[in-house]
Amino acid sequence: MNRPTVDLTNCDREPIHLLGAIQPIGFLLSLTLDWIIARASANIAEFIKVDDGDLVGRPLSEIFLPETIHSLRNRLATLRGANAVDKVFDTPLTPRGQPFDIAIHISSGQIVIEAQPSAARHGDATSMVRSMISRLDVMGEASAFYTEGARQVRALTGFDRVMVYRFAEDGSGEVVAETCKPGIGSFKGLHYPASDIPVQARELYKRNLLRVISDVDAVPVAILPQRDEKGQLLDLSYSILRSVSPIHIEYLKNMGVRASMSISIIVDGELWGLFACHHYSAKSPSFEIRSVCELFSQMYSLRLESRERKEVMDYERRARDISDQLLGAVATNEMLLNDPEWLAGVLTDVIPAEGVGVWINGNYAFWGITPSTEQFARIVRALNTAAATRVFATDEIASLVPEAKDYTESAAGMLAIPISRSPRDYVILFRRELVRSVRWAGDPHKPVEYGPNGPRLTPRESFAEWQQLVQGHSKPFSAPEKRVAETLRATLIEVVLRLAGEASAQRD
Ligand code: BLA
Incomplete structure (x- = not known):
């Protein structure tokens, strides 16, 4: 089976969960259910000391410390459902090795272990989220609620720009709130066509709530062997280190963005929007910060859901009042x-x-x-x-x-x-x-240069594309x-x- 060629007209068909590579900020191992190594990312020796020779076919216990395997097994036993990912922080993998943050989940019938060198811990995730959320509860207007959400994510992560991007029914979207470091222009109020975040990506983002692109200039690392004996690629839907679509990488490059992160906002089971974050240098939030972001976004989504329910109720009450006014008049x-x-x-x-x-x-x-x-x-x-x-x-x-x-x-x-x-x-x-009622806000970054896919992959061009679509x-x-x-x-x-x-x- 050859991978389909992806261009600007068939983005929806790119199998973004089967790209067979991770970002180089960490490494990945996949194991059979009896803990024999089935695949390894090609960069593993950069992180842990492994003897020469192929790791594939060897039991993990030959490489990892027994106590680490023990705690990973415990995590696996308590994983809720096939789609859950659990994490262990600050744990050495090998004798005298540095500590790692580790994520573990099951995919394609294999155990997937991903690890990244540990970062300094911030403290208790639950209390961090609680204090972030408490500030939201005093926000009256929807726009203040969106902006405060963006502010909280920026305060936690330090991204240069954090936006709240809201989807319309047709999959197009609008930047409804933004907070950023001074002097980098504004995207607030801008609309983008549905194809900027294609269907399969929006589907994936409903299941897996957070993704990071640490450095658009980094070279992806292959997971080897790519295919198992049945010819299957490893499904990376729930991978933390998944490398992303080259088309999207180019989009970010043309925007002048070096690192990005986005967190799903889910309301009533649908992808309502994203916290979309940009950084103008490489950036790799720790596993802990990612976890706090995910938890925050889930709490934020619940708050948003109840706000929206109340809005509909208020709206219907107002409509009844209007009916009465009409009759009375x-x-x-x-x-x-x-x-x-x-x-x-x-x-x-x-x-x-x-x-x-x-x-x-x-x-x-x-x-x-x-x-x-x-x-x-x-x-x-x-x-x-x-x-x-x-x-x-x-x-x-x-x-x-x-x-x-x-x-x-x-x-x-x-x-x-x-x-x-x-x-x-x-x-x-x-x-x-519609285009007459939409504000063309600010002066988004000039594209640095156009890549092999041409000028379409820039924010200004996608605004133009959206304008054409909604004409x-x-x-x-x-x-x-x-x-x-x-x-x-x-x-x-x-x-x-x-x-x-x-x-x-x-x-x-
Ligand atoms: C993914 N596109 C994305 C993502 C965002 C956007 C936020 C999620 C990944 C991330 O966190 O960076 C789009 N980013 C935006 C928009 C703004 C922004 C609209 O900051 C506005 C300010 N993209 C295109 C075209 C194609 C395309 C034409 O513009 C396809 C032909 C593809 N975008 C594309 C793909 C992904 C994506 C495939 C998925 C990336 C992945 O998760 O692997």
Whole structure:
């Protein structure tokens, strides 16, 4: 089996967990389940004294101290599940050898041991995380909560830049918070296309919460033999030292970044985002710091999850209040058409939009930035033929009305609420094209040079790529927004019925 050639068009297919190499900051051994060495990274002699000759096929007990093997066996016995990794700190591996930090896990039916020379310990991980977390609990606004998370990670790790990178539903992302050393420019507010962190990487990051790239200039070290007798490569999904995709290395190089680390933020079982860290010289956080980061991120994710639940509840409560306001206002507003500004104010309070159009019995009224009357009429006709009896939302009106691609500066997306039983009357919320509402922040680092994969792998180019991808699209209407719109539809139908009732009573 040959490895597929990876280029910028098929990044999703690069098997990043099967690259067969580690970073040179430590070494790796894989063992059969009876502790016979099956594979070793080619750099092992740089770390421990081994006799000449091949290690493969020899019992680990010929090399490691018996007490070290004993504590590793204990760790293995208490590992929770196949996907767990345990660590032992500050332990010598060989007689009179230096102490190592060691990680142990099971993969592809083998025991995987990774070791890195010990670093100075910081203290008790749990109490460190507790004090980091306590500072988060006083953060009110979401943006303050994100920034404080980034600050805590930076204080712990000392990376030059720490960002909170948040994924959108389509896999693209935005830097929503950032803290960095002065004078290195800002990425805050920038958006990037989904392909910058391809699908298989996002999947892996849901399972394995942290990865470090210590030095983009370091030469990866092969794990030998690459394949076992069944022809299998060692699955490095849970490896601590895994060497990473050369395409991503080039991306970092073009950014001028020398070392990077990212930690997954998981909300409701999905990859919500990452703490993304950059350093402008080589950097290799210790196993202990990595563990604290992972634990912090898990606690942070739980806090975020409950904040987001509360936000949805608050949002739905506000939507109910708005429904009540609409119903209550009928007595004073004879016709919705007479005061579109009031109606828009009420609606956009819960579903942000730049413009609102109301269409009742062939009469219409507008507020904000909307298509023209003729364009609006054609949208309504298209909606009628689409038999919209429920709320209809799209981030690309042109998918329904092709001419809409010519007026994305006034409306690129819409949410249409049918407000009469026959689908003829509507309240429509309009959103402008997304790229127009996004800020191009700061002046990101100039790329140092372009590598073999060309200029696409730079932050500025990926912002341009993202701009192209979202051209003609608005910010999509979210699932909670669509749910709220359904509630408002029921209310508006009732309002319209009442208005019709009042009108006919006045005529009688
Ligand atoms: C991985 N891409 C990543 C990672 C990040 C980014 C954070 C995780 C690895 C890490 O911690 O460094 C992207 N980094 C960003 C973004 C910002 C940032 C958006 O700082 C914004 C400020 N990358 C590309 C293209 C491809 C690609 C075009 O730009 C593929 C053709 C691939 N990115 C790619 C791959 C990985 C990756 C394969 C996985 C690396 C690995 O874990 O092995």
